[in-house]
Amino acid sequence: MRTPSRWQRLKDVVLSTDPRRRTLVGMALLALVLMMASAGVMLLVAHSDPATDPTFVQWWAAMSVGGLVVMTAFIRSGETVHLSDPSLTIPQMVWTITSGAVAYVLAGDARGLVPSVLAMILFFGTFGLTMAEVIGIGVYALVAFGCAIGVSARFSANPYGYLDTAYALMVMIVLGGCVALNLRIQRIRARLHEQRAALARALEVNRELATRDELTGLINRRAMQDLMELERRRNARSGRPLLLAQLDIDLFKRINDQHGHATGDRALQAFAGVVRASVRDTDVLARWGGEEFVLMLCDTQPDDGRELLERIRLAVAAMEIPHATGTLRLTVSAGLAQHLPGQPLEHTLERADQALYTAKALGRNRVVLAPAGTRPAAGAAAATFNART
Missing domain, CATH: 3.30.70.270 (Reverse transcriptase/Diguanylate cyclase domain)
Structure with a gap:
């Protein structure tokens, strides 16, 4: 029997040897890496922009990344296998949307970076959701960022200007577009599922015709x-x-x-x-x-x-x-x-x-x-x- 390589053994330790759990952990790690990258960008902004409080951003980065670390570890432990949402997709999306809304408030003049991160979150997470869950996540994102825009306008040291309006509009456009596109994807998935089910039924009928005598119902x-x-x-x-x-x-x-x-x-x-x-x-x-x-x-x-x-x-x-x-x-x-x-x-x-x-x-x-x-x-x-x- 071939001995696993060091890289393969490391993958087994990190991802597990169970095929289904490996997939779930791999997706969770990808979400974690994306969040770490976003946190890195925010820390860079805090370091470069004197108007941004680095302490708040550091706490935000620690909380945002830490929350996904906990969820990834929970998935890796196998405790989520028997849940209806074993990949914790909805908790991860709620956490990252909330984190994005807080980042919008903290980013100050660099808040224009947030819509791209938001789009990535919504596109990445909704492929495994139902139609109702996509709508629910979209509504939550609209409410969260609506509150973030309001808070940002209320407590900003600078007067509310056209750039703030442009940022707010861009966030709403990205949210609306992501929700609409994901609903479209869900409809395509539903149609493909129906087509696969119809094909499976047709194959079963053909298999029956190939192995059964039509008159008596006995095998041929x-x-x-x-x-x-x-x-x-x-x-x-x-x-x-x-x-x-x-x-x-x-x-x-x-x-x-x-x-x-x-x-x-x-x-x-x-x-x-x-x-x-x-x-x-x-x-x-x-x-x-x-x-x-x-x-x-x-x-x-x-x-x-x-x-x-x-x-x-x-x-x-x-x-x-x-x-x-x-x-x-x-x-x-x-x-x-x-x-x-x-x-x-x-x-x-x-x-x-x-x-x-x-x-x-x-x-x-x-x-x-x-x-x-x-x-x-x-x-x-x-x-x-x-x-x-």
Whole structure:
């Protein structure tokens, strides 16, 4: 196993090894770096502008950066994972907007720097918010900076002039523009979410169509082959018995010829419903083609499988399917074979098929179990399997 580099180990210590938490901590650290940069600019202004009180700015910088440091540490600890807002986006934005409003008051003649910082805050933080939260944050920012503008005008040593008006207007323009743009982004995100949901539903429908028989709702032959192959591998590892049964509705062509294909379709649906109601949840029934069905019985002994097929045969014989001229009754013949370890699945299916033909030859409406030691003739099994698939 490759040893992590020193840089990778440092990242794991700072960001955590949990993928989701790494993302949250990374975003929080980015917000912290941006706040530190803004605090650095304000400290530079305080150092250069004699009208600005450096003590107030230093306290402001310490509080602003310190608040985000605490939130970042809280996120890194993992204590926020179970919260509805694990990234603490709203607390971080409220804190930084409040900090920005205070900075507007403290910056004096350099307060024109604040709108750019405000825009960065609003753009950075609102991508993970809902529409209502974006509006709420926008309203809070308008109120906070409205108060800051009022306080700045009230306590400024210089008379209120056109530059102060320009700064105030710029703050309101930036706030309004940011809120409007973020609402637009939220609408785009909502539309994309709807499109993804619609695409997921369409893919699920296509997947169902690809693996399900439309008439009976059973899985189709292709899906059944995949499941049988998975079960064959599991059987080879565990040694548990695996049975395959071929079921065929007796004289089904006569039903279509005498009563029409619509009645035949109803008969197939009724048959599938009765068989599904008779088997266990772990058993798998598939429509193999026409009136033929394949039943896979996992972890089932041959005698138990034969008993189950007998119950199915009796349940099918007891069915009554109404149609235009009376009531239709069905019978089913079944051939059952146990899968032999090391043998291909097509051999097992062919043995079940041969047992089915034996049941037909013996008069139909019966279950025949294939002898465990028999194998189909070489080449015949594969040819029959390929022809059916």
